[in-house]
Amino acid sequence: xxxxxxxxxxxxxxxxxxxxxxxxxxxxxxxxxxxxxxxxxxxxxxxxxxxxxxxxxxxxxxxxxxxxxxxxxxxxxxxxxxxxxxxxxxxxxxxxxxxxxxxxxxxxxxxxxxxxxxx
Amino acid sequence: xxxxxxxxxxxxxxxxxxxxxxxxxxxxxxxxxxxxxxxxxxxxxxxxxxxxxxxxxxxxxxxxxxxxxxxxxxxxxxxxxxxxxxxxxxxxxxxxxxxxxxxxxxxxxx
Numbered sequence: 001x002x003x004x005x006x007x008x009x010x011x012x013x014x015x016x017x018x019x020x021x022x023x024x025x026x027x028x029x030x031x032x033x034x035x036x037x038x039x040x041x042x043x044x045x046x047x048x049x050x051x052x053x054x055x056x057x058x059x060x061x062x063x064x065x066x067x068x069x070x071x072x073x074x075x076x077x078x079x080x081x082x083x084x085x086x087x088x089x090x091x092x093x094x095x096x097x098x099x100x101x102x103x104x105x106x107x108x109x110x111x112x113x114x115x116x117x118x119x
Numbered sequence: 120x121x122x123x124x125x126x127x128x129x130x131x132x133x134x135x136x137x138x139x140x141x142x143x144x145x146x147x148x149x150x151x152x153x154x155x156x157x158x159x160x161x162x163x164x165x166x167x168x169x170x171x172x173x174x175x176x177x178x179x180x181x182x183x184x185x186x187x188x189x190x191x192x193x194x195x196x197x198x199x200x201x202x203x204x205x206x207x208x209x210x211x212x213x214x215x216x217x218x219x220x221x222x223x224x225x226x227x228x229x
Contacts, residue, residue: 045164045209047217049217058216058217060218094164096163102169102170103151103211104151104154104210104211104218105154105166107166111163
């Protein structure tokens with residue numbers, strides 16, 4: 001059974017960089033796209049972007065200038081960096097797996113990690 | 120403001136059939152598959168419907184999806200109290216070159 005687990009600081013200061021890692025267990029990173037999705041408290045879902053196991057990336061245009069998603073196949077991990085954060089970036093951040101061939105299907109999700117942006 | 124439009128709330132009584140709509144445009148729903156996710160409080164979303172009307176293994180056949188033009192619907196028949204959670208639609212958007220979600224619909228079982 002594939003499992004995803006997010007990790008990283010729960011509190012980030014304004015203007016700093018948010019960094020999260022997702023560890024994939026029970027399956028290989030190969031052959032899939034690996035995604036980040038966030039959800040501000042009490043609000044809806046927002047797709048941040050994804051990385052293919054080959055290393056190619058695709059980001060939400062509204063976040064593209066601040067987002068970097070990277071992959072470490074040796075550790076079965078992928079990471080998110082979001083720079084110049086503000087209070088508007090406070091959200092539950094989920095990592096998820098996207099199978100090849102379907103653009104908006106996320107079949108396995110992490111439990112999520114809450115990141116608060118505050119001084 | 121979400122790219123895909125869902126009603127913020129919907130309701131029904133136990134045993135009833137309810138539908139939740141998702142409206143988009145030719146760049147997303149009109150030209151791509153629609154997906155539905157169910158989110159229980161405090162948990163990650165779960166895939167409910169993929170490719171407009173396909174159910175993943177383990178999803179009851181009380182849940183069904185359909186698409187027509189630039190709109191899609193999620194239907195839940197035989198409504199149960201445990202269906203009282205949030206539902207989100209999603210699709211790929213060709214113009215944005217990204218995934219777009221609806222704002223979510225909170226279903227209440229009266």
